[in-house]
Amino acid sequence: MSDQIQLIPGNSLITATPEEGRMLAVKMSRLVIKITQPDTEIREKLRPVYASDAAMLIAIGQTVAIEFATIAAANNYWKDK
Amino acid sequence: MSDQIQLIPGNSLITATPEEGRMLAVKMSRLVIKITQPDTEIREKLRPVYASDAAMLIAIGQTVAIEFATIAAANNYWKDK
Amino acid sequence: MSDQIQLIPGNSLITATPEEGRMLAVKMSRLVIKITQPDTEIREKLRPVYASDAAMLIAIGQTVAIEFATIAAANNYWKDK
Amino acid sequence: MSDQIQLIPGNSLITATPEEGRMLAVKMSRLVIKITQPDTEIREKLRPVYASDAAMLIAIGQTVAIEFATIAAANNYWKDK
Amino acid sequence: MSDQIQLIPGNSLITATPEEGRMLAVKMSRLVIKITQPDTEIREKLRPVYASDAAMLIAIGQTVAIEFATIAAANNYWKDK
Amino acid sequence: MSDQIQLIPGNSLITATPEEGRMLAVKMSRLVIKITQPDTEIREKLRPVYASDAAMLIAIGQTVAIEFATIAAANNYWKDK
Numbered sequence: 431m432s433d434q435i436q437l438i439p440g441n442s443l444i445t446a447t448p449e450e451g452r453m454l455a456v457k458m459s460r461l462v463i464k465i466t467q468p469d470t471e472i473r474e475k476l477r478p479v480y481a482s483d484a485a486m487l488i489a490i491g492q493t494v495a496i497e498f499a500t501i502a503a504a505n506n507y508w509k510d511k
Numbered sequence: 512m513s514d515q516i517q518l519i520p521g522n523s524l525i526t527a528t529p530e531e532g533r534m535l536a537v538k539m540s541r542l543v544i545k546i547t548q549p550d551t552e553i554r555e556k557l558r559p560v561y562a563s564d565a566a567m568l569i570a571i572g573q574t575v576a577i578e579f580a581t582i583a584a585a586n587n588y589w590k591d592k
Numbered sequence: 593m594s595d596q597i598q599l600i601p602g603n604s605l606i607t608a609t610p611e612e613g614r615m616l617a618v619k620m621s622r623l624v625i626k627i628t629q630p631d632t633e634i635r636e637k638l639r640p641v642y643a644s645d646a647a648m649l650i651a652i653g654q655t656v657a658i659e660f661a662t663i664a665a666a667n668n669y670w671k672d673k
Numbered sequence: 674m675s676d677q678i679q680l681i682p683g684n685s686l687i688t689a690t691p692e693e694g695r696m697l698a699v700k701m702s703r704l705v706i707k708i709t710q711p712d713t714e715i716r717e718k719l720r721p722v723y724a725s726d727a728a729m730l731i732a733i734g735q736t737v738a739i740e741f742a743t744i745a746a747a748n749n750y751w752k753d754k
Numbered sequence: 755m756s757d758q759i760q761l762i763p764g765n766s767l768i769t770a771t772p773e774e775g776r777m778l779a780v781k782m783s784r785l786v787i788k789i790t791q792p793d794t795e796i797r798e799k800l801r802p803v804y805a806s807d808a809a810m811l812i813a814i815g816q817t818v819a820i821e822f823a824t825i826a827a828a829n830n831y832w833k834d835k
Numbered sequence: 836m837s838d839q840i841q842l843i844p845g846n847s848l849i850t851a852t853p854e855e856g857r858m859l860a861v862k863m864s865r866l867v868i869k870i871t872q873p874d875t876e877i878r879e880k881l882r883p884v885y886a887s888d889a890a891m892l893i894a895i896g897q898t899v900a901i902e903f904a905t906i907a908a909a910n911n912y913w914k915d916k
């Protein structure tokens with residue numbers, strides 16, 4: 431585990447728009463994988479594996495959905511905008 | 512990762528009806544897969560794989576259910592309509 | 593994707609009773625599978641597969657549980673009834 | 674699908690105690706499997722399969738946890754008791 | 755199913771500290787497995803299986819996380835303490 | 836099960852920043868695995884297994900996402916900071 435990896439870009443869940451919040455969810459889900467497997471070479475080998483596997487792509491989608499739920503609630507669903 | 516892909520159509524979670532919210536959940540879950548595997552050709556090959564696999568169809572259903580939970584809450588469950 | 597499929601029967605999450613809300617959760621989870629695999633023949637072939645597979649039945653149960661959580665919250669858990 | 678199966682015993686999420694709410698979660702998760710596979714004989718054959726499989730037992734636990742989250746919220750976590 | 759198994763120790767979700775709440779989540783997740791597979795001998799055989807399997811350990815972690823979410827909400831996240 | 840293992844470092848869900856909350860989510864998810872498999876030697880053998888397996892890395896990501904949802908809610912999403 432490399433504690434130097436920043437897990438939340440900008441250290442905030444607040445974003446200007448839903449689109450930015452969604453992108454933050456994608457990034458946060460990737461950074462957890464980075465901290466669990468800090469070796470860039472191994473991660474680079476795994477990327478084509480999951481990116482070509484339907485079941486894994488679906489599982490990535492589930493993870494992003496869970497992260498996004500938190501971000502959306504933090505932003506009060508961007509209702510006030 | 513192609514940052515040009517729009518992850519949330521309309522950049523808003525607010526929809527007029529539950530039906531439109533549900534369709535948004537379906538689209539958002541697909542766009543995450545698109546940003547993770549931006550190669551259209553590979554995605555086209557994977558489509559018949561998951562669309563003919565019972566376990567994957569169920570997993571897609573779980574993802575849509577999670578996305579929809581967020582959208583439904585954002586719309587205050589469309590109670591006022 | 594067939595956009596003509598209605599994803600939420602009645603276009604509302606509000607139901608008279610918990611039992612009706614639960615049935616709506618079951619229906620909504622099935623309609624997502626229908627929109628992902630609109631070919632009736634293929635779906636008919638997949639039905640006995642998942643209905644006889646313990647792991648898939650459990651996964652279907654998880655999906656219904658997630659859908660129901662949203663419906664129950666939308667109905668304020670039918671507390672006012 | 675047999676529409677005669679009651680999906681929520683008592684047609685209510687409200688229970689006197691957390692223990693009763695937990696039992697309701699267990700029952701609700703089983704009744705979804707019953708409505709998806711209404712054939713008693715097939716279900717009886719599947720029972721020893723999942724009851725002896727560590728991964729499936731864990732997955733059942735996840736389902737019950739999700740159902741219980743809804744029931745607990747419906748009962749305001751039994752805080753008023 | 756053995757109805758004599760107590761599913762929630764103390765029949766309450768309220769705990770003095772987050773640590774105790776976390777331990778309750780662990781216990782509750784195990785008791786669901788116990789009620790699903792009441793045969794102690796079979797459960798004892800399954801224990802080394804999941805305790806030595808990385809994927810199952812991760813799945814157990816997911817279950818505990820879901821149980822803990824409910825317990826934490828019930829305790830208002832121990833903010834008042 | 837070793838009851839001496841502390842499951843929540845600091846016995847609190849409250850953190851100064853989202854980044855610290857995210858790190859707490861990572862730690863909490865690992866400590867559940869530790870209490871389920873207290874044998875350090877076995878855990879050390881499992882680490883390279885899941886850290887080199889794309890599907891397991893994704894599953895770890897899902898677990899962290901669920902833990903983080905609870906921590907973020909406990910901190911009122913760090914909105915006031």
